[in-house]
Amino acid sequence: MGRIVLEKVTKRFGEVEVIPPLDLTIEDGEFAVFVGPSGCGKSTLLRLIAGLEDVSSGNIAIDGQDATSTPPAKRGLAMVFQSYALYPHMSVRKNIAFPLKMAKLDQAEIDKRVNGAASVLNLSDYLDRRPGQLSGGQRQRVAIGRAIVREPAAFLFDEPLSNLDAALRVGMRLEISELHKRLETTMIYVTHDQVEAMTMADKIVVLRAGNIEQVGSPLELYHSPRNIFVAGFIGSPRMNFIEGDVAAKYGAHTIGIRPEHIAVSESEGTWSGTVGVAEHLGSDTFFHVHQTGLAETMTIRADGEVGFRHGDRIHLTPREDVIHKFDAKGLRIA
Amino acid sequence: MATKASRSAARIMMAPAVILLLGWMLVPLIMTLWFSFRTYLPLRGGDLGFAGIDNYIRFVTSSAFWPAVVATMTIVVGALLITVVFGVLLALLLDQPMWGQGIVRILVIAPFFVMPTVSGLVWKNMFLDSVNGLFSHVFKFFGATPVEWMIDKPFFSIILIVSWQWLPFATLILLTAIQSLDSEQLEAAEMDGAPPLKRFWFITIPHLSRAITVVLLIETIFLLSIFAEIFVTTAGAFGTKTLTYLIFQRVLESQNVGLGSAGGVYAIVLANIVAFFLMRIVGKNLDA
Numbered sequence: 001m002g003r004i005v006l007e008k009v010t011k012r013f014g015e016v017e018v019i020p021p022l023d024l025t026i027e028d029g030e031f032a033v034f035v036g037p038s039g040c041g042k043s044t045l046l047r048l049i050a051g052l053e054d055v056s057s058g059n060i061a062i063d064g065q066d067a068t069s070t071p072p073a074k075r076g077l078a079m080v081f082q083s084y085a086l087y088p089h090m091s092v093r094k095n096i097a098f099p100l101k102m103a104k105l106d107q108a109e110i111d112k113r114v115n116g117a118a119s120v121l122n123l124s125d126y127l128d129r130r131p132g133q134l135s136g137g138q139r140q141r142v143a144i145g146r147a148i149v150r151e152p153a154a155f156l157f158d159e160p161l162s163n164l165d166a167a168l169r170v171g172m173r174l175e176i177s178e179l180h181k182r183l184e185t186t187m188i189y190v191t192h193d194q195v196e197a198m199t200m201a202d203k204i205v206v207l208r209a210g211n212i213e214q215v216g217s218p219l220e221l222y223h224s225p226r227n228i229f230v231a232g233f234i235g236s237p238r239m240n241f242i243e244g245d246v247a248a249k250y251g252a253h254t255i256g257i258r259p260e261h262i263a264v265s266e267s268e269g270t271w272s273g274t275v276g277v278a279e280h281l282g283s284d285t286f287f288h289v290h291q292t293g294l295a296e297t298m299t300i301r302a303d304g305e306v307g308f309r310h311g312d313r314i315h316l317t318p319r320e321d322v323i324h325k326f327d328a329k330g331l332r333i334a
Numbered sequence: 335m336a337t338k339a340s341r342s343a344a345r346i347m348m349a350p351a352v353i354l355l356l357g358w359m360l361v362p363l364i365m366t367l368w369f370s371f372r373t374y375l376p377l378r379g380g381d382l383g384f385a386g387i388d389n390y391i392r393f394v395t396s397s398a399f400w401p402a403v404v405a406t407m408t409i410v411v412g413a414l415l416i417t418v419v420f421g422v423l424l425a426l427l428l429d430q431p432m433w434g435q436g437i438v439r440i441l442v443i444a445p446f447f448v449m450p451t452v453s454g455l456v457w458k459n460m461f462l463d464s465v466n467g468l469f470s471h472v473f474k475f476f477g478a479t480p481v482e483w484m485i486d487k488p489f490f491s492i493i494l495i496v497s498w499q500w501l502p503f504a505t506l507i508l509l510t511a512i513q514s515l516d517s518e519q520l521e522a523a524e525m526d527g528a529p530p531l532k533r534f535w536f537i538t539i540p541h542l543s544r545a546i547t548v549v550l551l552i553e554t555i556f557l558l559s560i561f562a563e564i565f566v567t568t569a570g571a572f573g574t575k576t577l578t579y580l581i582f583q584r585v586l587e588s589q590n591v592g593l594g595s596a597g598g599v600y601a602i603v604l605a606n607i608v609a610f611f612l613m614r615i616v617g618k619n620l621d622a
Contacts, residue, residue, distance in 0.1 A: 052521050
């Protein structure tokens with residue numbers, strides 16, 4: 001059981017405060033994703049939970065027990081590192097068995113659990129190989145195998161997919177999600193990729209400079225971002241922001257419209273502009289529209305069949321019901 | 335070097351270096367082999383013709399031969415053990431962040447720059463001397479009788495001197511190896527429940543195995559031929575006559591070049607046997 005509660009946790013490296021006082025609760029069995037731009041403190045936060053860094057102040061409770069000064073090994077957490085951190089001189093079997101060997105389990109139990117994990121992760125054929133002989137995705141699975149055999153209270157993932165190529169990343173993303181559905185164990189996952197966050201999470205924690213900007217389900221964050229930062233970070237392509245007179249008409253300092261909420265037309269619409277680059281993905285087309293008088297570039301997501309070209313004059317119409325309004329401080333106006 | 339022209343050009347350009355190196359090695363080797371089959375006594379008649387394999391038989395049947403082999407091995411193995419064990423520990427220590435790290439590292443390397451003759455003399459006269467040595471002063475301070483290091487513990491003394499010289503080398507190589515260890519591996523082991531000593535044993539030591547074999551190989555090659563340290567300390571007395579020293583005595587003190595050359599050939603064979611086994615170990619380790 002892994003309910004993790006952070007209470008007024010701070011972290012300072014010398015004079016620099018990386019994490020200002022922060023409160024966060026991750027429920028048992030939840031898939032929580034920490035997402036934010038690089039250097040926002042998301043990995044540090046994960047390492048604080050893991051116990052690899054000491055908190056400067058505040059408390060961490062795991063499963064109702066205060067774990068603030070518990071050494072990492074005793075917290076009952078398992079971590080998958082960005083570099084996988086496999087032990088290169090040990091076979092896959094020994095890698096996966098290492099935490100069990102350290103826990104002094106008897107050999108029969110170790111074999112049972114290692115074989116179990118290997119069959120879950122499709123590693124049975126590779127048990128006697130060294131990590132150096134495996135592909136990136138297989139190494140990733142060994143790292144996950146080493147984590148699951150311990151049957152931990154929670155899994156911690158530190159950007160586990162960033163070393164994989166795009167196709168493999170999509171595959172592993174599904175595997176990790178499926179693993180979570182099957183094990184129903186708490187997972188905390190750090191990434192800078194908002195697509196991973198949106199697709200995998202039960203709960204997304206958006207961080208900026210150590211501060212929690214918003215916590216919520218993927219769709220909550222998509223539909224009602226609390227401020228401009230979250231609005232810009234969640235969703236791809238990025239939300240369009242418009243300031244000035246147009247925004248003032250809506251009674252806001254800034255308005256945000258997602259690219260998929262703008263309709264394009266050849267002849268009529270609220271706004272007009274010139275098509276710059278058009279990215280044809282087949283299913284969708286992204287238009288980068290200039291000279292609209294609204295913002296430097298407006299990004300529009302249209303159906304793949306829409307065939308405007310570079311230099312075409314087009315008209316834009318926003319969906320009024322999904323316009324996001326923000327005040328001068330960048331906070332959402334309800 | 336893809337084309338035929340560039341390959342032959344490369345051969346021509348490498349030729350001078352190859353010829354020089356071969357000459358450098360082959361000329362002394364062939365001369366040694368030549369002399370080892372002759373009766374050559376420079377002060378007693380010079381080159382007196384062929385001796386067949388007499389020199390080889392005399393060298394190994396001499397009562398000094400086996401003790402010299404044992405002495406050589408004792409010093410080599412002793413120095414290797416001390417330098418590797420303390421080298422690993424020192425490297426771990428120097429890897430810790432501390433104030434004045436740069437200066438400390440340079441100081442640690444310093445003994446390696448001291449010439450063998452000098453370090454032998456410094457140790458003999460300043461540390462191990464039974465009257466004025468630092469150790470005897472310490473012994474006297476605590477009311478103990480100073481040890482006659484060179485006489486009572488000749489092997490210990492020489493191993494100490496040689497280890498002091500080679501410890502920096504081992505430390506340096508092992509330090510760079512420790513620095514290349516991925517810290518995430520240690521953190522992963524920590525999360526996996528391995529306490530510090532087990533992390534050291536299961537993660538750090540295997541990571542260092544390659545560097546340790548390199549240290550063993552290089553040090554063995556150099557330690558087999560140590561000479562100055564023995565020459566200036568015991569001069570081969572008290573059983574510290576190594577194979578190298580025995581050859582030196584045969585050639586210069588007994589003025590028997592033929593006999594010494596035969597000893598030299600034995601030394602070459604011995605060194606090659608050691609090198610062969612070491613290369614196999616290294617090869618096995620480098621495969622992984």
